Amino acid sequence: MTNHYDAIETREPANREVELFARLPDILRKAMAAPAYAERLRGIDPASVTSRAALARLPVLRKSELPALHRATPPFGGFVAGPLGSFGRLFTSPGPIFEPEPVHADPWRGARALFAAGFRPGDVVLNTFSYHLTPGGFIFDASARALGCAVIPAGPGNTEQQFELIEAYRPAGYSGTPDFLKILLDAALAAGRDVSSIKRALVSGAAFPKSLQDEVRARGVDAYQAFGTADLGMIAFETPARDGMVVNEDLIMEIVRPGTGDPVAPGDVGEIVVTSLDPHHPWIRLALGDLTATLPGTSPCGRTNMRIKGWMGRADQTTKVKGMFVRPEQIAEIGKRHPELGRLRLVVTRAGESDLMTLQAEAATLAANLESELGATLRAVTKLGGNIELVGAGSLPNDGKVISDER
Numbered sequence: 001m002t003n004h005y006d007a008i009e010t011r012e013p014a015n016r017e018v019e020l021f022a023r024l025p026d027i028l029r030k031a032m033a034a035p036a037y038a039e040r041l042r043g044i045d046p047a048s049v050t051s052r053a054a055l056a057r058l059p060v061l062r063k064s065e066l067p068a069l070h071r072a073t074p075p076f077g078g079f080v081a082g083p084l085g086s087f088g089r090l091f092t093s094p095g096p097i098f099e100p101e102p103v104h105a106d107p108w109r110g111a112r113a114l115f116a117a118g119f120r121p122g123d124v125v126l127n128t129f130s131y132h133l134t135p136g137g138f139i140f141d142a143s144a145r146a147l148g149c150a151v152i153p154a155g156p157g158n159t160e161q162q163f164e165l166i167e168a169y170r171p172a173g174y175s176g177t178p179d180f181l182k183i184l185l186d187a188a189l190a191a192g193r194d195v196s197s198i199k200r201a202l203v204s205g206a207a208f209p210k211s212l213q214d215e216v217r218a219r220g221v222d223a224y225q226a227f228g229t230a231d232l233g234m235i236a237f238e239t240p241a242r243d244g245m246v247v248n249e250d251l252i253m254e255i256v257r258p259g260t261g262d263p264v265a266p267g268d269v270g271e272i273v274v275t276s277l278d279p280h281h282p283w284i285r286l287a288l289g290d291l292t293a294t295l296p297g298t299s300p301c302g303r304t305n306m307r308i309k310g311w312m313g314r315a316d317q318t319t320k321v322k323g324m325f326v327r328p329e330q331i332a333e334i335g336k337r338h339p340e341l342g343r344l345r346l347v348v349t350r351a352g353e354s355d356l357m358t359l360q361a362e363a364a365t366l367a368a369n370l371e372s373e374l375g376a377t378l379r380a381v382t383k384l385g386g387n388i389e390l391v392g393a394g395s396l397p398n399d400g401k402v403i404s405d406e407r
Helices: 013-031 035-040 063-072 111-116 136-147 159-169 178-191 210-218 328-337 370-382
Strands: 089-093 097-101 124-127 150-153 173-176 200-203 222-229 233-237 245-247 251-256 270-276 283-292 319-321 324-326 341-351 354-363 387-391 403-405
Touching (some): 013 251, 013 283, 063 283, 111 136, 124 159, 136 150, 136 173, 136 233, 150 159, 159 178, 178 200, 178 210, 210 222, 222 245, 233 251, 251 283, 328 341, 370 387
Parallel strands (some): 341 403
Antiparallel strands (some): 319 324, 341 354
16 A cells, blocks of 8 residues: 555545445535525435436536626635635635635645655655645645645745755655746756755646656656646646546546536547535536546556546637637537537638638538538527538547637
8 A cells, every 4th residue: 555545546446436426415415505506406306416427417517607606696606505614714716716725634635646746744845836815835735734744835936045945944845836846946056055855746737848847857856747726626646657647536527528518428538527525615517627538447556546638728718709709618509409410610710801710510421401501500509600611520639629719
């Protein structure tokens, strides 16, 4: 067990699935104690939601909706039951979106992500995520302390003072953005300061391209990536296998077609939707607006949960054409009206000084009048005219993109 945080990381996938969905009805009941969930899930019998198929029939709550919902019914849009005093800390993120921190141990589920990155009890961790108003700093702080680490609450910036802390406390680990890790390493080299105690890192919050990964590794730091949000905490993380990201425990992740709540086929790119099983602050089918795809099989590291490729772009591809918004939900509606089609993609370009839409559609067979019928559906759904381009089945890229604005 020295390579894994606990035994549940390596349980049989089928057993995990049974256990998660056995817990889900009670989580739904707790969620429905909050008025907004009670309204959104009206008529749903929690006892009947014991499978992925049943879960997929519940409505999706889009993260992009939260700012308006929180403004209308402050602070949490009616999605949190219980008094504010039952939480430990209260945060805000841009939007604004307001987030409460539950009071139980490891409320953001990050300890196992740090463990997978090589952090161990007794380590000293330099945490450079911000502690000001937003939860980022506290997500990694609470996770490290739940693992048994001592935390230097450094926050970002002020490299000179960071050097003093590093040379005094000799932290073995770093948590923060990959960008600031490079800034810190570069500034230390230029100033002749000793930051060599830092041997491992868990980074998040920004892109970590291979060129930067290689540079950080060459400087003696073994860095791993994590994917999380201010709402849910740690969602998925890299492991020593370096083969995708393993989804965290106590979460049910779905990958759905953008603009819908419909799960995609295994391996197809789609939007991340997460249901959390935290009874103190559950989320039911929260659509994050981020794209990914699942990887087949289990990780070579021995962890058996679902794996994803990592962040692959944004699912909210809403654009404006001739002054009117066109949304992924509308392209999904066109697909529902023409179930014989495969993937759809709306390409927006310019023709002279005018916007031009072209709906590309995968068609296994070219039925009579399909092009004209599809054109009529496009106009009916979007209130805009456009060209139709029928392509062969499997021709469009598997990248989750349903609207491609190429202007």
